[in-house]
Amino acid sequence: MSRIDDLMRMIPDIPVNTTEKSLRTKSRDYFFWSPILKEKLDHIVADAVVSPRDESDVSRVLSACWELDISVTPRGGGTGNYGQAMPLDGGVVLDMMNMNRIKSVGMGTVVVEPGTRLSVIEEVTRPQHGLELRMYPSTLETASIGGFIAGGSGGVGSIRWGMLREPGNILKLRLSTMEQTPRCIELTGDAIDAAAHAYGVNGVITEVELSLAPAYDWVEMLVSYRDWNAALEAGWAVTHHEGLWLKELAAVQQPAPHRYFTRYREYLEPTDNTLCILVAPNAVSPLSANLEKLGGRVAYRSDKLTESDRKGLTRLHHLTWNHTTLQARKVDPDVTYLQVGIPVENPLDVLSQISKLFRDELNFTNTRGFRLYVLQPPYV
């Protein structure tokens, strides 16, 4: 009799799935964009997918798995790029997506269960409370808040609010600890660091309190430059004017915008080095003036289009962060990427040097410290 059979007997009322398709699906993330991880992780598969319905279920599963010596890998939306949610040692994938209640919205705060998809939080807080997420990964619609906290780091909005783990963004985490008799503990302040970005290895997040931001109807813009360094310099300049409220600014080197942003191709030219921007309505005019003064051409503005014109266009955050890679892989399926942190001092010099080193490849940067990604030609 397998340990999983034992487990199912110990938690008879908690949903467990052992179908091959489910095991395969719930054991994978987007690790395979990396040719190295693809080789190392492609065989990974769990023995069971367990779907707790509440905190009590989580504790019972952890306790039973401890007793049976079964590995447990918590999992949210499974949108990671580095195997964060993959059961390296088999055992149980703890699928948190059934714990998806929005419990309360306060004065600029929200309390949610970890399996809540990020866009679902905004669907409630934007219309009802005028509040939105401070930041989200480019997988807004598919990622869960628990997964973002346990396996993510920042995203669209980090230009204004910093990285997710910086003080004030996560206000409280409730955790079911990974031990023989799991405890339910609440972490605030510095203690949050123990569980944020810890991939669930020391405990399972069962509830989250976040700070939210005032909601804006962000205007989406593409601003193009003939010269990559000019695009970087212009982007760097405007991100330092705090009167221009930006939600995102990502720079993408030519020929990627025209080649890979297929739905926006009619607005772009093959030589365009393009800034992808989300900006508050009251900043569109002064931002445009600044970017044009620095040599930019406003290629696209969402507020100039009718609702029907915008049909077929993805939301602009789908061009930024690692969705740039996704767009590239839709056209060139073997493209991969390197992710590079840029030093705070002289980032433009470093970016320029990297651009020369990877001359025939493609670069894109994302705001908050101008992290750089290099899209690489097919891995051999």
Place this chain on the structure above:
Amino acid sequence: MSRIDDLMRMIPDIPVNTTEKSLRTKSRDYFFWSPILKEKLDHIVADAVVSPRDESDVSRVLSACWELDISVTPRGGGTGNYGQAMPLDGGVVLDMMNMNRIKSVGMGTVVVEPGTRLSVIEEVTRPQHGLELRMYPSTLETASIGGFIAGGSGGVGSIRWGMLREPGNILKLRLSTMEQTPRCIELTGDAIDAAAHAYGVNGVITEVELSLAPAYDWVEMLVSYRDWNAALEAGWAVTHHEGLWLKELAAVQQPAPHRYFTRYREYLEPTDNTLCILVAPNAVSPLSANLEKLGGRVAYRSDKLTESDRKGLTRLHHLTWNHTTLQARKVDPDVTYLQVGIPVENPLDVLSQISKLFRDELNFTNTRGFRLYVLQPPYV
């Protein structure tokens, strides 16, 4: 017959006041806090106070004064500290305070006439639109928006939005030009620099479009440190966590807080070096944790008090920027101040050195580049 009589005949329908009391009152600002300016400017008095009712009035006054060679000094709330609104050459003070209409509120923007008091703008935009001023001087309740733009530079809110003249804060200025046949022109983008902080010498601001910020119910806090450098270091640290949304952070060296902040004295000790803070409700808890970790004592929190407990307390912005000097002068009427810009590099070292140089005097800093003021003992 005097030139002012000629002027009154040329603009018979526009209110002109030549009573001695009015001339004296409308010819002064808070220049007399400076012993140097007090000696130089104390005799200044206008020949007439003219109160235009609209843009057409402004142009007619400017045109008539040009013809009669009468100097014109535009004036808002008269809350400046450096004689910005004083008629150095006599002639006409153009009192703009009757032009005080709030014309429209848009998507995070407002269009107002220049004589509108800053607090009056917020009285409309906060309850009706959930919007507030991005920044205001400590004279929120008495300063006008036109005067702030023409003679001010920043204030409470600059920690988040930068100085008033930075891109995106002022969206448009309408100006009646100072020339023989005044033109009504509109300035946007970089062109705004020609009239912002120009004291009205090249034209009179007749309408203003500003970006606003989402309104918060700011929590007021006093956090005290035994050591001045510790207070500065803690303040500097938390202003760099972008997840902690601050509206203001000012540091005041001992013994000033206890000696001069008389209405808050019950919360303070004589040795307190105190941070005066306005913070968003969702940041109070993580901010407090950070400041306490750095050795601070939370001396006062407005959200812990009942409405009746708060009676008699000034709003906390009245302890910051040059209101710190005002509080000091209420206790020691001969106190004056020096205002010093601090370099962006190593501000804490410079602040520490200045503090040693002025050892027995009193320092306070205000956020946005940690500008320093030194309160001086009575001028001899």
